[in-house]
Amino acid sequence: MKKIIWTILLGITFLGASAQKFDQLAKTPPMGWNSWNKFACNVSEKLIMQMADEMVSSGMQDAGYEYVVIDDCWQVDRDENGEIVVDKDRFPHGMKYVADYVHSKGLKFGIYSCAGSKTCAGRPGGRGHEFQDARTYASYGVDYLKYDWCNTTTQEAKSSYTTMRDGLFAAKRPIVFSLCEWGTAKPWEWAKEVGHLWRTTGDIVDRWDSMIDILDKEKDLAKYSGPGGWNDPDMLEVGNGGMTTEEYRTHFSLWCMLAAPLMAGNDLGNMSPETAEILKNAEVIALDQDVLGKQGFCYRDNGDYEIWIKKLANNEKAACLLNRSDEEKTVQVDYNVLLKANDNYWASEPYKLENYKLRDLWEHKEVSLEKSTVFVKMPPHSVKVYRFLKK
Known part of the structure; x- marks a missing residue:
C-alpha cells in the first residue's frame, strides 16, 4: 500500500514539475x-x-x-x-x-x-x-x-x-x-x-x-x-x-x-x-527594452490629442505626445506635468524637474528646461517622444 501511495505521489510531483x-x-x-x-x-x-x-x-x-x-x-x-x-x-x-x-x-x-x-x-x-x-x-x-x-x-x-x-x-x-x-x-x-x-x-x-x-x-x-x-x-x-x-x-x-x-x-x-x-x-x-518592464498608460485623452507616459527604471520616465488628427496641431507642453504624471497602479514619487535632463528621442538632442512650459508644433499623425533622464 505504501509503495502504491509513493508511486502516486511521484506521479503528482512529476506532473506538477512539468506543468509550467x-x-x-x-x-x-x-x-x-x-x-x-x-x-x-x-x-x-x-x-x-x-x-x-x-x-x-x-x-x-x-x-x-x-x-x-x-x-x-x-x-x-x-x-x-x-x-x-x-x-x-x-x-x-x-x-x-x-x-x-x-x-x-x-x-x-x-x-x-x-x-x-x-x-x-x-x-x-x-x-x-x-x-x-x-x-x-x-x-x-x-x-x-x-x-x-x-x-x-x-x-x-x-x-x-x-x-x-x-x-x-x-x-x-x-x-x-x-x-x-x-x-x-x-x-x-x-x-x-x-x-x-x-x-x-x-x-x-x-x-x-x-x-x-x-x-x-x-x-x-x-x-x-x-x-x-x-x-x-x-x-x-x-x-x-x-x-x-x-x-x-x-x-x-x-x-x-x-x-x-x-x-x-x-x-x-x-x-x-x-x-x-x-x-x-x-x-x-x-x-x-527598459528592465522595469512597465507598459505605458494614456495619461491624457483629448480626443485627437493624447499624452502617453511610461515609467522607467531609475525613477526615469518617457512621455509620448500623439497627434491623432489629420491636421497640424500646436500643443502646450508642461514638462513638470509630464514628469509627475501618474496612474492608478504606481505610487506617487517626488519628481523634481531640476534633477533631470530631457531628451528628444527622434531629434536625438537635449531639450532645454529653462522654460517648463512650451508650445510644440506637431504634424498630422505624428508623435513627440521625450525621456526624462536622471542627472
Missing part, C-alpha cells in the same frame, strides 16, 4: 523579424536564410533584434506516425538546417503553428499533437513558437494553450511561447502562467486606422504586462508601404511605449533609409 512554462525567458519584450506581414505564404529556406543574413548586415541584430521567425506555410502534411512534414520544395534541407544556419549568425530561430486542427492557411495544425510537435520543434532547435487560433471550433483557449505549454516544457528546450489568440478570451487575465506574450487584438493591417484602433484597445491592459509576460498588439508594419514615414514613426514609438514585442515584418534586404532609421532608433528601443 520556462520562466527565465522574455524578461524584456522579444525583438525579431517575422515573415508574414511582407511575404505571407511565400516562405522558403532561401528567404529565411537571406533574412538572417540581412538581420546581421543591416545592423538590426546590433539594435537588439534576435529572433528570425517563419510564420505559416512551412508545413504540408503529417506522416503515418503523425509527425509534421516540412514542405520539401521550399525547404529542401529540412528545418533543422535552417535553424542551424540562423544560429550560426548569432540569432535565434522561431516557427509557427496553430492550436486548431489546421493553421490559418489550411496547413496541419497542432491539435492532438502538442507533445509530439513540441519534441519535434525542440529537435529542430526552435527558440520561439508563435501559436495561432484558427480552426479551433469548440476548443477552450486557456486549456488548449496550456496543453501546448506543457508539451514545450516536457520537451526540455527553453522556447519563448507566443499565444496568438487575438484577445477573444481575454488572455491577459490568465496567459502569464502559460506563455511569454499574448495577442490582445485581431491582426494589424498596414494602415493608420488599423494601427490606431489597436492602440485604443491597449489602454486598460497595462497592469497585466511585465517581465516574462507581455501584451502583444501584433507585429510591426514599418516599411511595408501602407503608411507614411511619419505614421510609421508614430507606430514604432507607440509600440515601444506599450512595452510591446518588436517583431519587424518588412523586407530587411530592401529597407529605405527612413525605415532603417525608425527600426534601429536605439533611444526609442531603449524605452521598449
Whole structure:
C-alpha cells in the first residue's frame, strides 16, 4: 500500500514539475523579424536564410533584434506516425538546417503553428499533437513558437494553450511561447502562467486606422504586462508601404511605449533609409527594452490629442505626445506635468524637474528646461517622444 501511495505521489510531483512554462525567458519584450506581414505564404529556406543574413548586415541584430521567425506555410502534411512534414520544395534541407544556419549568425530561430486542427492557411495544425510537435520543434532547435487560433471550433483557449505549454516544457528546450489568440478570451487575465506574450487584438493591417484602433484597445491592459509576460498588439508594419514615414514613426514609438514585442515584418534586404532609421532608433528601443518592464498608460485623452507616459527604471520616465488628427496641431507642453504624471497602479514619487535632463528621442538632442512650459508644433499623425533622464 505504501509503495502504491509513493508511486502516486511521484506521479503528482512529476506532473506538477512539468506543468509550467520556462520562466527565465522574455524578461524584456522579444525583438525579431517575422515573415508574414511582407511575404505571407511565400516562405522558403532561401528567404529565411537571406533574412538572417540581412538581420546581421543591416545592423538590426546590433539594435537588439534576435529572433528570425517563419510564420505559416512551412508545413504540408503529417506522416503515418503523425509527425509534421516540412514542405520539401521550399525547404529542401529540412528545418533543422535552417535553424542551424540562423544560429550560426548569432540569432535565434522561431516557427509557427496553430492550436486548431489546421493553421490559418489550411496547413496541419497542432491539435492532438502538442507533445509530439513540441519534441519535434525542440529537435529542430526552435527558440520561439508563435501559436495561432484558427480552426479551433469548440476548443477552450486557456486549456488548449496550456496543453501546448506543457508539451514545450516536457520537451526540455527553453522556447519563448507566443499565444496568438487575438484577445477573444481575454488572455491577459490568465496567459502569464502559460506563455511569454499574448495577442490582445485581431491582426494589424498596414494602415493608420488599423494601427490606431489597436492602440485604443491597449489602454486598460497595462497592469497585466511585465517581465516574462507581455501584451502583444501584433507585429510591426514599418516599411511595408501602407503608411507614411511619419505614421510609421508614430507606430514604432507607440509600440515601444506599450512595452510591446518588436517583431519587424518588412523586407530587411530592401529597407529605405527612413525605415532603417525608425527600426534601429536605439533611444526609442531603449524605452521598449527598459528592465522595469512597465507598459505605458494614456495619461491624457483629448480626443485627437493624447499624452502617453511610461515609467522607467531609475525613477526615469518617457512621455509620448500623439497627434491623432489629420491636421497640424500646436500643443502646450508642461514638462513638470509630464514628469509627475501618474496612474492608478504606481505610487506617487517626488519628481523634481531640476534633477533631470530631457531628451528628444527622434531629434536625438537635449531639450532645454529653462522654460517648463512650451508650445510644440506637431504634424498630422505624428508623435513627440521625450525621456526624462536622471542627472
